[in-house]
Amino acid sequence: MTPVTVRFFAAAREAFGTRQATVKAANLDDLIAVLSTDASAEAVTVLSRSSFLVNAVARTDRGEAFAEGDTVDVLPPFAGG
Template sequence: MKIRYFAGAAEAAGVHEETIDAEFEVSVADLVEQLGSDRERLAKVLAVSTLLLDGRAARSREEFVAPGAQVDVLPPFAGG
């Protein structure tokens, strides 16, 4: 699956994009855990981010992500 990070998420991840090999569906919660497992700063950002699964916002962390999905990580935006 292709993971794209935006704004502060990209900064925390150290990359704008990465690909993860997946052979089966995983829950959003498991994906978030995997992505942040060795990147503490990214884990904190992921905890408050919205994830888009193929352009649609994930409704819960229990939702499943298909192996070939595009996942966009959108941290909270500030401004007015």
């Protein structure tokens, strides 16, 4: 497990009650599982709808391993008008 910095934006920040956390996880699937543990139903829903950036690059392969020092941005869908 690699420690990664997780930054929460918009509804994710609100659901998790913080802007940033450090989490030990092997990959995105693992990170989502760790974040979901003991999280509110709202936070789990936000995670299920979110996109993820790793070091500012969209990550679609949730099984790709993290490297030490990675930063993961949790980006829920944004509404606009």
